[in-house]
Amino acid sequence: MSNYIIETRGLTKKYGEQTSVSKLSLHVRKGRIYGLLGRNGAGKTTTMRMLLGLTEPTSGDVKIFGKPLRGNEKKILPRIGSLIESPGFYPNLTGTENLRIFADLRGLKGPKYIKNAMELVNLPYKDKKLFSQYSLGMKQRLAIALAVMHNPELLILDEPINGLDPIGIAEVRDFIRNLCDATGKTILISSHILSEISLLADDIGIIDHGVLLEEESLEELEKKNGKYFRFTVSNAAAASGLLQDRMGIRNMEIDSSTKLTVRDSRLDAGTAVRLFVDEGLTVSDAHLYEDTLEDYFKKVTGGEGIA
Amino acid sequence: MLRLLRCEFAKLKRRPLFFGAAAVSALIPLGCALFLPDFKAFTSGAEAVDRMMASLFQMSAYMLLMPALVVLASNLLFEEQDNDTLKNLITVPVNKSDLALAKMALLFLFAAAFMAAGGLVILVIVLAAGWEPVGFWRLFWVGIGQGIMMWAGSLPCILLVVFLNRSYIISVIITFFYTTVNYICSMNDAFIMQPFGFNLGTLLPGPLSFRWYYQYFDTSKIGAETAALVERISPYFVTVPQAFFIVCIETALFLTLIAWVYKRQGC
Numbered sequence: 163m164s165n166y167i168i169e170t171r172g173l174t175k176k177y178g179e180q181t182s183v184s185k186l187s188l189h190v191r192k193g194r195i196y197g198l199l200g201r202n203g204a205g206k207t208t209t210m211r212m213l214l215g216l217t218e219p220t221s222g223d224v225k226i227f228g229k230p231l232r233g234n235e236k237k238i239l240p241r242i243g244s245l246i247e248s249p250g251f252y253p254n255l256t257g258t259e260n261l262r263i264f265a266d267l268r269g270l271k272g273p274k275y276i277k278n279a280m281e282l283v284n285l286p287y288k289d290k291k292l293f294s295q296y297s298l299g300m301k302q303r304l305a306i307a308l309a310v311m312h313n314p315e316l317l318i319l320d321e322p323i324n325g326l327d328p329i330g331i332a333e334v335r336d337f338i339r340n341l342c343d344a345t346g347k348t349i350l351i352s353s354h355i356l357s358e359i360s361l362l363a364d365d366i367g368i369i370d371h372g373v374l375l376e377e378e379s380l381e382e383l384e385k386k387n388g389k390y391f392r393f394t395v396s397n398a399a400a401a402s403g404l405l406q407d408r409m410g411i412r413n414m415e416i417d418s419s420t421k422l423t424v425r426d427s428r429l430d431a432g433t434a435v436r437l438f439v440d441e442g443l444t445v446s447d448a449h450l451y452e453d454t455l456e457d458y459f460k461k462v463t464g465g466e467g468i469a
Numbered sequence: 470m471l472r473l474l475r476c477e478f479a480k481l482k483r484r485p486l487f488f489g490a491a492a493v494s495a496l497i498p499l500g501c502a503l504f505l506p507d508f509k510a511f512t513s514g515a516e517a518v519d520r521m522m523a524s525l526f527q528m529s530a531y532m533l534l535m536p537a538l539v540v541l542a543s544n545l546l547f548e549e550q551d552n553d554t555l556k557n558l559i560t561v562p563v564n565k566s567d568l569a570l571a572k573m574a575l576l577f578l579f580a581a582a583f584m585a586a587g588g589l590v591i592l593v594i595v596l597a598a599g600w601e602p603v604g605f606w607r608l609f610w611v612g613i614g615q616g617i618m619m620w621a622g623s624l625p626c627i628l629l630v631v632f633l634n635r636s637y638i639i640s641v642i643i644t645f646f647y648t649t650v651n652y653i654c655s656m657n658d659a660f661i662m663q664p665f666g667f668n669l670g671t672l673l674p675g676p677l678s679f680r681w682y683y684q685y686f687d688t689s690k691i692g693a694e695t696a697a698l699v700e701r702i703s704p705y706f707v708t709v710p711q712a713f714f715i716v717c718i719e720t721a722l723f724l725t726l727i728a729w730v731y732k733r734q735g736c
Contacts, residue, residue, distance in 0.1 A: 214556075216556050235562050236562060239560055242560065244556075250554045250555075250557055251552065252480055252548070253552060254483040255479075259482065263479050264561065266475060266476055267472060267476055267563060268561055269472075
């Protein structure tokens with residue numbers, strides 16, 4: 163049996179001539195947080211909507227818990243908690259009343275489910291405040307409460323930190339991390355905020371223009387990230403010659419008369435600095451640089467940054 | 470389905486439109502009691518009950534209940550899209566057809582309650598005026614039956630509103646025309662004086678309802694004009710099974726279509 167909780171094959175969504183998601187093959191492993199990373203309009207939400215049966219795919223298959231979603235909605239959907247796009251609730255009801263409706267529809271008996279969910283997201287239980295009077299952050303918290311209320315095995319969260327203040331973001335991040343670590347839930351989370359994904363996700367999928375460009379664990383991505391040394395010396399050309407002749411280093415660029423970038427992973431920086439000094443060069447800076455996830459994203463998408 | 474219906478009731482909390490529409494059920498009976506000079510001229514409790522219930526059937530049901538049902542239906546059906554809650558419901562999962570049917574069931578109860586409330590207001594007025602409410606309970610149940618007929622009659626209009634998706638202005642215009650046409654037809658001999666069968670006098674809710682409820686009024690003490698009307702139309706009165714056979718057929722057809730169209734609309 164497959165170890166994937168979510169598996170898609172050739173998932174495609176077209177709106178007329180426009181392709182929103184193209185031949186997407188996604189693999190979300192059990193008990194992991196999968197971060198779907200992409201710019202606004204990259205196809206993240208459409209993908210998630212297709213995973214929940216909210217949007218009919220033009221072609222391709224969706225398997226969740228090892229079963230095709232189509233035809234098994236009644237068995238699969240109750241095991242999923244979701245937050246898609248903006249929080250949607252009845253404005254004339256309080257947060258508790260809103261959750262009570264969905265708890266009733268899910269067949270959850272008693273107030274404990276609602277109370278627990280609201281406490282988890284730091285919203286007051288049985289508060290008199292109507293949903294229409296909620297701030298954006300409170301609305302987002304209520305949507306998260308709805309997603310986790312029935313204790314689902316899989317969470318699909320579309321930009322869950324939208325509208326939250328920095329403290330709220332940190333709280334939700336810890337909360338999601340804890341859900342995965344403590345209860346073994348599988349979480350698919352989308353975001354266009356790289357830093358959040360890098361802090362939270364175990365696996366990352368990079369989507370751009372509807373195409374899944376990369377799908378790796380964060381560890382693998384970090385290994386793939388480029389590392390390089392940059393030296394500031396009195397004579398960059400001479401330093402380059404020394405590295406080439408004495409240490410056999412080839413992969414380097416002279417950026418200016420005093421700046422030298424070395425991309426060869428075999429380089430031992432200490433030996434190189436000693437060599438430069440011994441040969442009468444002045445070394446004013448030696449620095450190890452590492453590509454960030456943003457650099458990697460730019461490299462993979464072949465364009466601008468994500469923001 | 471019961472669970473969905475219960476949730477539909479829960480969603481009504483703090484909804485002034487719904488409670489405003491419900492309060493309107495008392496409007497016509499109170500208006501009759503307060504402003505109609507006829508009210509003071511009634512000679513017996515039976516006459517008071519008959520005349521006031523007639524105003525409930527002819528005015529409240531046709532002019533208020535039917536448009537209220539269509540407006541409320543458009544409000545109920547589109548609240549999920551307007552509040553973006555449909556995605557939450559579908560991922561429960563809730564079947565969209567079942568959701569539409571639960572909303573129609575809510576309107577069914579509203580229609581029955583609307584006529585019942587109007588009838589009870591009349592009962593209170595009659596009792597307060599010191600008359601004995603002779604024949605009230607029979608007309609009370611006829612009123613509830615007429616509420617159900619108005620509900621079934623509003624379904625084609627609701628179907629059109631669902632089909633036109635979201636356009637409240639068009640919904641109101643359609644409602645206005647549909648209500649007016651039904652009212653005019655229910656007053657027109659050409660529609661009333663048709664045999665039971667496949668014709669507009671039977672299929673349109675206005676004439677059908679009139680041909681059913683009118684036979685329950687006391688015709689022993691009526692004026693010459695009304696007596697002539699009764700003589701003219703009485704051969705075309707429909708029985709309870711006939712009336713509700715048509716109601717059931719139309720209900721089944723239009724509920725199926727409403728559920729189908731609502732399901733096909735995206736979320």
